[in-house]
Amino acid sequence: xxxxxxxxxxxxxxxxxxxxxxxxxxxxxxxxxxAIPLFFESxxxxxxxxxxxxxxTQVSDIKVNIYLLDDGGILLNEELVTYERLEExxxxxxxxxxxxxxxxxxxxxxxxxxxxxxxxxxxxNGAGELALLRxxx
Amino acid sequence: xxxxxxxxxxxxxxxxxxxxxxxxxxxxxxxxxxxxxxxVPRAHTAETKTEENLTITYTEDSRLFVNDVExxxxxxxxxxxxxxxxxxxxxxxxxxxxxxxxxxVLEILANVxxxxxxxxxxxxxxxxxx
Numbered sequence: 001x002x003x004x005x006x007x008x009x010x011x012x013x014x015x016x017x018x019x020x021x022x023x024x025x026x027x028x029x030x031x032x033x034x035a036i037p038l039f040f041e042s043x044x045x046x047x048x049x050x051x052x053x054x055x056x057t058q059v060s061d062i063k064v065n066i067y068l069l070d071d072g073g074i075l076l077n078e079e080l081v082t083y084e085r086l087e088e089x090x091x092x093x094x095x096x097x098x099x100x101x102x103x104x105x106x107x108x109x110x111x112x113x114x115x116x117x118x119x120x121x122x123x124x125n126g127a128g129e130l131a132l133l134r135x136x137x
Numbered sequence: 138x139x140x141x142x143x144x145x146x147x148x149x150x151x152x153x154x155x156x157x158x159x160x161x162x163x164x165x166x167x168x169x170x171x172x173x174x175x176x177v178p179r180a181h182t183a184e185t186k187t188e189e190n191l192t193i194t195y196t197e198d199s200r201l202f203v204n205d206v207e208x209x210x211x212x213x214x215x216x217x218x219x220x221x222x223x224x225x226x227x228x229x230x231x232x233x234x235x236x237x238x239x240x241x242v243l244e245i246l247a248n249v250x251x252x253x254x255x256x257x258x259x260x261x262x263x264x265x266x267x
Binding site for chain 1: 147148150151154155157158161162165178179180181182230233234235236237238239240241242243246247256257258259260261262263
């Protein structure tokens with residue numbers, strides 16, 4: 001009787017228990033699925049309308065034209081606003097606009113980061129299309 | 138009685154999982170070209186698209202890279218044109234440093250557009266990843 005018990009014990013200790021390893025691997029896969037999008041860069045889709053191609057079609061939609069000044073000022077539809085005021089006004093304007101298009105133009109020495117901040121703000125407030133305007137030389 | 142031979146599939150499952158992990162990590166690295174260090178601007182609303190793309194990197198010291206290969210500014214149009222000839226619907230990603238002038242980025246954008254790019258995106262980073 002004693003001998004039989006020992007034999008059974010020996011048989012069980014031979015194999016490696018891999019279940020826990022599989023569990024850990026699965027958890028790692030899940031962890032990676034969640035974490036990977038955070039490590040890679042994302043992007044904002046933009047459009048650059050060609051000045052020469054612009055037609056003379058008449059539209060009565062609400063315009064959202066943002067002009068960034070070198071000194072940090074912002075013109076929203078030719079009216080000087082602060083960044084905080086822009087945050088308030090953008091959702092109102094975009095809610096009334098059909099095309100929800102935001103056109104952004106800048107003075108020559110504006111930093112790229114500021115433009116992306118405004119693009120981001122417009123996107124957050126429901127802009128459908130973002131266009132970066134470039135003055136013709 | 139002959140003992141039944143059975144295949145232990147657990148090690149195989151482990152190897153499979155490790156391969157999946159390796160693929161998940163490597164695939165975005167192969168498809169995107171983000172080896173050139175650039176401090177891209179932060180944005181909350183940006184969308185992630187992991188697909189084969191044409192990446193134009195513009196560094197703070199005004200150096201230009203296409204798919205992590207440095208080029209001269211005057212070569213940009215030719216290089217993009219060659220790449221977009223294969224597929225004009227290829228996504229063009231502009232990775233510009235946050236401290237560069239916007240007019241320089243616009244110049245690159247205009248060149249890309251001139252070459253016939255249909256889909257253009259500005260690379261950003263999620264603030265949560267910091």
